[in-house]
Amino acid sequence: MTSCGSRVALIGVGNMGSAIADRLVASGLELTLWNRSASRIAPYARRGIHTATAVVQAIGAADVVVVCLLDDEATRDCLLNDAVGAVLSEKLLVQLSSVTAAQSQALARWVNSHDCGYVDGQIQDYPDTLRDARASIVCSGSNEAYRRAEPVLSATGSRLIHVGEQPGNAATLVNAQLSFCILAYVGALQGLALCQRAKVSPTTFVETLLLDYVRKGAFVEDLEKMMRDANGEQHPDSPGAALEVWQSAFQLVIGECQSARLEVSHLDAIDVLFGRAIGGGYGKADIAALIKSLTT
Ligand SMILES: NC(=O)c1ccc[n+]([C@@H]2O[C@H](COP(=O)([O-])OP(=O)(O)OC[C@H]3O[C@@H](n4cnc5c(N)ncnc54)[C@H](OP(=O)(O)O)[C@@H]3O)[C@@H](O)[C@H]2O)c1
Structure with a gap:
């Protein structure tokens, strides 16, 4: 494998992809952009940034390929073909699209079978948060692959959290976090719906009751206790x-x-x-x- 170069291809310039593109352009890395709808990359082309009309052309021009597509299906549509397989050798592919662990591991196997390194990077935040350099990206992949990905992912201004060598661990962790966020949000919305129906102040519910409950700390203590239980650790009743x-x-x-x-x-x-x-x-x-x- 060659060492990580500074030539980057970004496959997918949607809402999140464009935030990544903006940070990478600002960092001075040599960048080639590809997006299915050309209208999303036209503004970059007008600023003199390289754009490609085919995925294989963008990948051919890069050492590190960053993918930020809608999902696993879009990723497979764009990447899993012989033409892309033929130009992957000695490159590094970083999957930033949201996927499951199994989907990430299947992609890792295909990518590795073409002599290409693989890192699963799952973004925890919104595009604007990434633009403001306050996002976190949870990564998994071999230490060697992660070392090659690090300069490019750092150029997005994000905090990087490498959680181990097993591809898919990043997806497991971020999906576990999403499970918490979504169910907590649904719980809060259920409470707000109750308040609306009963004509009780949503502000009293959120500011006086919910936030007070969180600030008192019992919630955090419960989370820590659950973690110790899940680890099989003993703790006082x-x-x-x-x-x-x-x-x-x-x-x-x-x-x-x-x-x-x-x-x-x-x-x-x-x-x-x-x-x-x-x-x-x-x-x-x-x-x-x-x-x-x-x-x-
Ligand atoms: N937005 C967020 O807050 C956020 C936060 C964390 C993680 N993420 C993850 O980041 C990824 C991108 O999200 P986004 O917000 O950028 O979504 P988006 O704005 O809808 O962009 C989706 C991208 O995928 C492309 N795409 C979809 N289906 C395709 C296909 N079959 N073939 C080729 N390209 C296809 C779209 O191309 P077109 O432009 O041609 O439609 C576009 O570039 C997702 O996996 C998402 O879960 C997003």
Whole structure:
């Protein structure tokens, strides 16, 4: 393998890709852009930045290929063909599109089979956050591949977090984080919907109750306790509520939402998880025991 060069191809110049392109252009790296819709790269061409009319042309002109497409399907549409395979040798491919771990590992196998290094990089933030150099990119891939990717990814101004050599680990971690964010947001929106229906102030709900709860620290302590449980570590018994008490509280939430004629099917599914864990003998255990319903 050659060492990481400064010639970069960026495949995909959508909302996130254009934020990456702007940072890479500002860093002075030699860049070639490709996008399916030419209109998105035309402004760059007018500024004298190299653009390509075919993926294979962009990749042929680069040492490091950064991919930022919609998803795995778009990635396979653009990359998995003989023409691209023939020009990948001794290059490095960095997959920044959001994918699953299995999709990342399958791409890594194909890329490696063409004598090309591979790094899975999952972006945790919005395009504007990346433009402001405040984004984080979680990366996985061999140490050698990561060393080659580092100067290019650093040029985006992002904080890099290398989580290990196994391709796909970055995707697992970022999808785990997304699971937290999305479910927490849905929970907050459910609360806001309840407030709207009951004509209770959303500001009181968010500022006085929710943020106060988060600031008091019990939430962070619960997260740390769950982490220790998931690691199989011993820790002192919690004086917090038992799982069966949590379920009663959750059933109150469902009742309140039903009275307010809100959608509750997703809440019923969570109630089933409580029932399974309690039926499995974890009724007196901490809320962390709910993980048993997810893993068994
Ligand atoms: N936006 C965010 O806040 C954010 C945050 C973290 C991660 N991400 C990830 O970043 C990636 C890009 O997101 P984005 O916000 O830039 O989305 P976007 O603005 O919709 O851009 C999608 C890109 O994929 C291209 N594309 C889609 N299907 C294609 C296909 N079949 N063949 C070729 N090109 C195809 C689009 O090309 P056209 O321009 O021709 O349509 C465009 O360049 C996604 O995986 C997303 O999950 C985004």
